[in-house]
Each structure stands twice: as C-alpha cells, then as structure tokens.
Amino acid sequence: MHFSRFLVLAGLLLALTAAPTFAQDYYAYVASESADEVALVRFDGEEATVEETIRVGRIPIETEGAHGLTVSPDGAHWFVSIAHGKPYGRVAKYETGTNEKVGTATVGMFPATMEISTVTGLLHVANFDLHGEQEPSSISLVDPSTMTEVEKIETGIMPHGSRFSPGGRMHYSVGMMDGTLYEIDALERTVTRTLTLDGDTPKPTWVQSHPSEPLAYVALNGGDAVLEVSLADWRVTRRFDTGEGTAPYNLDVTPDGETLVVTYKGTGETGIWDLTTGERLARLENSRTVTHGVVTTPDNRYAVVTAEGVGGEPGAVDIFDLKANERVASVDVGQQAGGVAFWKMEPTTAAASDASN
Amino acid sequence: MSFRSLRWAVGLAVACLVLAPPALAQSIEVDPADPTLEVGETQQLTGYYVDAEGERQRDTTIAFFSRNGRAAPVSRSGEVTAQAPGTHTLVALRPASGGQERLMTEVTVTVSQAPVAEVAFADVPSRVFTDTQVPVRAEARTDGGQVRDDVQIQLESSDPTVAEVDHLHRLSGKASGTVTLTARAEGQEATAPVEVVENPVASLDLTGGADSARTGDVLDFEATPRDANGAAVDDAPVHYAVRTEHTESIAPGATAEIGGDGRFVAEDAGQYTVVATSGSHTATHTVSVTPRNLDGRIEVVGRGRVSDVHTSDLWVWEAPADGRDYAITGTWGGDGEAYFWDVTDPANITPVDTVTVDARTVNDVKVSDDGRTCIISREGASDRKNGIVILDCADPTEVSVITEFTEQLTGGVHNLFIYEDHVYALSNGRRYEIINIEDRANPEIVSQFELETPGHSIHDVWVDDGIAYSSNWEDGVVLVDVDNGVQGGSPANPVEIGRYAYPSGWNHAAFPYDDEETGKDWVVAGDEAFPNGLNTENEPTIPAGWIHFIDFSDPDNPTEEARYQVPEAGSHNFWVEGDTLYVAYYNAGLRVVDLSGDLKGNLYEQGREIAHFKSFDPEGRIPNAPMAWGPQPYKGHIFFSDWNSGLWAVKLTSEE
DSSP states (O other): OOHHHHHHHHHHHHHHHHSOOOOEEEEEEEEETTTTEEEEEEEOSSOEEEEEEEEOOSOTTSOOOEEEEEEOTTSSEEEEEEOOOSSSOEEEEEETTTOOEEEEEEOSSSEEEEEEOTTTOOEEEEEOOOSSSOOEEEEEEEETTTTEEEEEEEEEESEEEEEEOTTSSEEEEEETTTTEEEEEETTTTEEEEEEEOSSSSOOEEEEEEOSSSSEEEEEETTTTEEEEEETTTTEEEEEEEOOTTOOEEEEEEOTTSOEEEEEETTTTEEEEEETTTTEEEEEEEOSSSSEEEEEEOTTSSEEEEEEOOSTTSOEEEEEEETTTTEEEEEEEESSSEEEEEEEEEEEOHHHHHHHHO | OOHHHHHHHHHHHHHHHHHSOOOOOOEEEEESSSOEEETTOEEEOEEEEEOTTOOEEEOTTOEEEESOTTTSOBOTTSEEEOOSSEEEEEEEEEOOBTTBOOEEEEEEEEEEOOOEEEEEEEEOOSEEEBTOEEEOEEEEEETTOOBOTTSOOEEEESOTTTEEEOTTOEEEEOSSEEEEEEEEETTEEEEEEEEEEOOOOOEEEEEESOSEEETTOOEEEEEEEEOTTSOBOTTSOOEEEEEEEOSSSSOOSSOEEEOTTOEEEESSSEEEEEEEEETTEEEEEEEEEEOOOOOEEEEEEEEEEOOSSEEEEEEEEEOTTTOOEEEEEEEESSSSEEEEEEOSSTTSOEEEEEEEOSOSBOOOEEEOTTSSEEEEEOBSOTTSOOOEEEEEOSSTTSOEEEEEEOTTOTTOOOOEEEETTEEEEEETTTEEEEEEOSSTTSOEEEEEEOOOSTTOOOOEEEEETTEEEEEOBTTOEEEEESSSSTTOOBTTBOEEEEEEOOTTOOEEEEEEEEOTTTOOEEEEEEEOBOTTOOOOSSSOOOOBOOEEEEEOSSTTSOEEEEEEOOTTOOOOOEEEETTEEEEEOBTTOEEEEEOOSOOOEETTTTTOEEEEEOOOOTTSSSTTOOOEEEEEEETTEEEEEETTTEEEEEEEEEOO
16 A cells, blocks of 8 residues: 555544534435435434435336346446336436436346446346246346446346445345355356245345355245355354234344344334344334335444335335334335335534534 | 545555556457448457557457347357448457456447339329329339338339439329330449330229318318219329318418328318319318317216326226225225225215225226126235236125136236136237136136237227227237137227227327227227336426327228327317217326217317316325316216326216
C-alpha cells in the first residue's frame, strides 16, 4: 500500500474512532409488486418514512410486477426487476438519489433476484419463470453500463434467490422447483457445481453466503427449515428448523456473520438466529401477513423486512432491532411489498450539524 | 475529537495523497484493436494486460462479451463472429483479483456487408405501351442470397427515345421498339428486354361512383381503357386522382382521397372531381358531397357508482334463475372484488352481491351464453398462482365460487373469453390456454395457442363463430379456427387462419364485424397506449391510440382500410352491433360510430360519429376524469364501465 493511502486510512480511522457516535439514517429501496412502485424508505433509528415513491414499468394500466432490487456496489444506481413484459421481463436501472431511470434491459421470464459481481461488474439476474411448464430457466448476465443482456446461463427450474460470494467470483442461486443449489463461476460464465437439497419438496427460495466463512444459507420454503451449506465441502452441515408452516422465504446474514434473519412467509413473522449457537433468538410478528424480503444494515444493528399483505392491504416495511430483538418501526408502502435493497447509512443531518458546532 | 478536528485530519491525509507521485494507469489492450470483418467471417481477438510500468503481457484471464450478441457474438476467449453489418461493441474484461481493480476496455468491431454477387430484375414488364409509365424493380444480392437494400442500383435504357427510366425506376414508353434495360451495382449487372408497342387505347370509360354522397361514403369508381373497337385493354395502366372544389370558404385540410383501386371517400363537404388517366386519355366524374349530419345524443339513464376503487371490465346478461338482467364489473388495483348489479331497470341500478378473491386486480369478467357461469381473472394474488375463478352466477344475488383454476396460469390472467364450454384464458401475456369447462368444477386444459415470433406477447382474445381473434401488440391481430371449420380447427386443435400487424405495435383488442351490405369481413382492431403515463391518483390521464379497420375478406391478404381516431385521446375496449361501433375511448368517453357501407379513411374526420358522452363524475375515484373502459349494447341501452366511476347505463337518442 502506498504510504499516502496509509496516511489517509489511518487518519480516517483515528477520526472515526475518536468521533462521537452519530445518529444514523438508514436508506433502503423497496419494490411493491402489485403497485409497480419502488419506495425509498428512510429509518432514523426511531421512525421509518417513505421519502419518495417511484412508479416503474412501461404499461401502466397493467400490473407488471416490480419484484427484485439491488444497489450497485458503488451505490450509484439501483436496479429493479420487472416480472411481466411482452412477455419477457426487464431490469430497469435508476440513479440513486435522483431516482431517474437511465436504462432497461430485457432478460428472461419473470426476473426476480439479482446482484452485481464485484469481479466482473456484470449484473446477474435470476429468471424465476414461474409460469407454465416447469422447465429449466436461466441466469441472465447484464452489462449494467449499457443495460445489455450479454448471456444467459441455464440453471434449474424456477431459479429464485441468488447472491454472490463475498469476493464476487462465485454466484449462488437455488432452483425452487428442482430443489437444487447452483454455483456459477462469474469469470468462466458456467455452472461449476450443483447440490441437491434434502426432502421431497424443499422448495429453496433463497441463498445467501456468509460474509467471511465459506458457508451459504438456504431457505427451504417447502421444508420449514434453513440449511447451512459448506462451500468448501459442498454439503449440508447444519439445519435450522424454523417451525411448521413458517415457510421461510428470504434471509440475510449480518455483515459480522453472527446473526441470521429469516422471513417466515407462511406465518407473517421474522426469525432471528444466532449463527454461533444455532439457536433462534426471537420469532417476531410482522405488521402484515406474507412476510417477504429482508436486508440487514451494515452496522449489524437492524433488519429491514418487507411484508406483502393480502388483497387491497398496502405492503409494509418493518424495522427489527437486532440487539433488542423487537420490531421498532413500520411504514406502509405499495401493495405486495417484496424486494428490498439497502442503499446507504449516513449521519442524520441534525447530528452532523450538532457535531460541527 | 470535534468535527472541526476531524475535517483537519481528513484534509491532511488528502494532501498527502495528492502530493504522492502518480502511478501509471494499468490497462488492457486487444489485438487487433479495430477488427474488421465481413458478414459470416470469424476472427480471434487476443487480450493483453499492460501493467503500471507499461509492460504488456498476454493475459488469458481477460474475458470477452458482446453488447450485441446477435450481430457480433463473441466467445469468452475472444472469437468473434460477424453476423450482421454495422459497428458493434465488444467488451474485454480483466476481472478484479488480488487487490487489483477490474479493468475493462471496449473493442469496436466493424462488420461490412458481404459484396454484391448478383444483380437481378425482380419486377419488370416484358411489354409496355407508349405514353404509359410502369414501375421497375431490381435487386442486388449477396452470394448467400441476401438482398442488399443499402446498395444504389443504376438502371439504364439502351434507347431512351424508345423507353426511358427515371431516378425512381419508373419506365416510360416513348415510341414503338425494343430496348434492353440494364441494372448495375458494385460491378455486377443484369439485363432485361422490354418491348414498347403503340398504345392501343382510344378511349377511357369511367363508371361507378355516384353524383352525390355524404362524407364518409365510399364510392367505387372503375376506369376502363378501350381500343378503337371498344374492347377493353386490360393491361393498360390506369391512374386515379381527385381534384377538390370546396363549397365553403373555410380552408380545410386534406379532404378527399382515391386509391389505386378507384375507391373514393371525402371527409368534408364539397365538390370533388375524380380524374382517371391512361396514357394520354383522361375521364372525369364530379361528385357533390354533403355533410353526414348524424344527430345522435346520449342520455344518462342510470349509474352504479364505484368511487373507492378503479373499475375494470363489465358484462351484462339475463340470469336464468329469475329472468332479470344483471351486470358484473371487475376492479383494478384493489382488493380482488367483482361486483354484481341488478340492471333490469337501468334507471335504478342496484348492487346485489360481491365476490372477493385473492387478487389485486380482477381485470376481466365474462359470462357464459347460458348465463349460469361467470369467470373472473386474477392478477396480484398473494400466492402468485393467479389463474381464473369460476363462479356459479345462475342467481346473481347469491353467487358462489365453484373452483379456482391456476394450472399454466400462474403468471396472471389479464383477459379471457367463454365460448361453447371452453375458456380461452391468457397466460402471462404469452399465449392463451383453451380450457374445457363442461364439468365446471374440474376444468381441463385441452390445448393452447402461442405465436412463434421472437418476443411475442398477447393481450386479449375474443371468440365468435368458432374463430378466436387475439390481439398481440407488435404481432397484431391473429385469427385462429377453434371451431369454425374453415381450417379444420377445434378447441383441441387450434389452426391459424391469418394475421395482420401494424407498425405502432399497440394492438390491444379485436372484434369481428361482418358487413352484410358490402360482404366484407372486417376485423376491428383497437390500440392501447400511454405515452403520457397513467395517473392512478388525482389527475386525469391522456392515453393514445385509435381503432383500425382491417379487411380480412381474404385472410391471406388482409388490408387496413380505415381508422377511427379521436384526437388527444386513447382507445380501449369496443363492441360492434349491426352497423354501429361502440367504443370506450378512455378519456374521450363513450363514442358511438356509424359503420354503414364501405369504410375508408378516418371515420372521425368524416363525421361518422353518431354521438359521444364523457363520463365526468365529481365523486369519481379520480374526480371528473372520464376513463371509459368497456362498452356493451344491451336491450336498447348501452352499458359501459369507467375506470374512475364504475358502471353507467345510457341511451342513444336523436334530436326531434
């Protein structure tokens, strides 16, 4: 490392450790599938508010299904998958902050979850394709600079949850209806390993890598369980039974690797698990039924959870305090709130102003 | 540390960074840097890493991808194939690794067309008459047979005093004799002999048409060239034109037209002279056109106001249980409700039942011919299974759910139709499933129909006389024999009859109209478009689009002949009964249009509109924002649903 860079980092570290703890604002984007809206939600530690609602889609009289969300690694853009198209789905790219649309790419049927590889810079999109015949679908690779689909990699039946390993090289996704975990080498652009998950109808719906260990966690929506998979040995190493009828759907691991947060779609709850002991710390009710997505904040403190609701109910964003293990805030968003992506945390304006005086 | 101290520390650190000696930028290079290929060729590209010291070394970790995989696909290792001409961008990517940042560079591939290997005449007459002009067409083709439209072809006559070719490739016969036409492009050439003969036409008859007509009336003229013996000269070309002599002083726009087939129509009142020309001969016929003066009025008879949720489609029918008349309306972006109304007395529309299903939008509602079965579509179901819900609505005051059906329909059903114990239900906007409902509790898919075009998409299907009329956005209207017999089709074996697409790609709905007077089989096709977006709260919306009239009398050669286009508004659903078109024209409200006689041109400009009514409602879901969704003429009234205000019953009247 250059000496000058060392000085910068040392200086920043010194400043941050010596500075008082600022109050934080947390920002997340939330997609509402039956409203074709994305809401920018801000949580100030006490209250959650919708800062802005962005209408998405191109055939406004039809429900196109804003489903998945991700924010680029540099935080400059957010991407939303639009499930229904003519007939293929699309991914739309927006600037964070201004929330102006800057491009779209047509991908496969019912694009769902997605993330950008920090190694290749390509956006990987899971084409869920939950319509019609159960046949293998794919992961679309999209060049986000021009929003061009450059390749499709065939995986399994109804690929849904998908995330990269921390290094951004290996991509993991699960085939909901073939019960299989897929690993793609982002460099080689090929499927490198598959792992059949247990049970007759495991219906895996999400996979998330551990931030520092060679582990991944898979939500079994049909098996009422979460599996821990060793990426080194490529086998299941632990099973967390979430409870009958919970139908775990999405999950996230806190950046410190200590806590697993799981959405229970079947019971409208959120489970908080200690990954060291394998014990559930809390099972908390959401403000609406049909719990869907979750993302934890970079400071390991909160989980931002979406709940779809049913019929005419609005969707909801619930904030869970992972220290107190309680729901501390909620805010209504558009119908069928699903995909959620964390954007940024920053000192609250008031706190920053106080500190400078 | 205060915030001021923090800023000082950061400033110091940044200063150190700025004063440090700059490092050379790393990069990647590709050989060749500017690849040029012909269509069909392949070339291997090689990636190199250039380090901070400027040293270049081969790097096999560099991966390639194409931003136009159809025109210039490239393998991961850099083998590019030229599929289509133009300039295409490839990307060479060196992944991030070992603390080094990801590097990318763009490579522009220039793909040139394959050279012209052949020039050939595609359309040239062997004989022309003096004093006539006919088009000539030649093509430049590659070795693979591809037609090069980008190549300028030079056409030349061997003797311009006999026959001359102009810059638009029109051949004019000047004098009797024989010439050789030569077509040249990129060093290739083709020749064709053409004989020019003395024009035998001695006279020109112009028949048909009429001395007087109303705006919008289509008149058929026929010009017949004859020789000195009075015999028709069938291969002598005839051209038509129209001259306008206005009877009013107000300057009009384009007001009348006549096609190459001799069909004339006027939009404005006035005197029009049709001029037919063949060689040096002309014939004329003057027509006096008067205004159509349709004097219809629409009176509101009754309302079934829905103002807390947006309303979608409707259906009106007579219930077998009590012989009374009922309507069903759907809801959009709400709680999955369908409302049932007693409309026996249209002046007193009364809600009688509500069915709520797991959905956000019940976009379509249909009722079987026997009035016993209602089927509603689902979108936005919480379990994402969507599909359709089959209801027993023999007694609409006590509607019950028979079953839901989601097989193959999980992507959401936007529209459906019931025809002779079968449901035609859209699946995810991709195809329609044909479902047997003879046993209503146990529906069974018997087949499906899906187009083969890339990126095809379907929006609606309507079945009449055993023909399914589907509306497919860019792919237009598609007619399928599902029980008509014209192509031997059946529900289990749907067979396409024909299709017609138009450039906008807005095809949203279709309705058949067989005109007994002219014998023409029309398909009325409607657009839907929202170039100005859709306001779901507070403000009115200004959609776009119009109604297209497609003559499907020859299913192999359908032709679009007319339109009905209301300015500053957008069409939605419509219905044809007799010679009358009822259009729910979104922000332009309900429109009633006269279709009698032949159709040509813009019916709106011709004054064929009988009446219109804008459904303003100060208590609407969006107040005072007409948004007519779908009409249905029924027992002397017109019922229509409005997205913002619910169900309306109106009556068409005329002035005393």
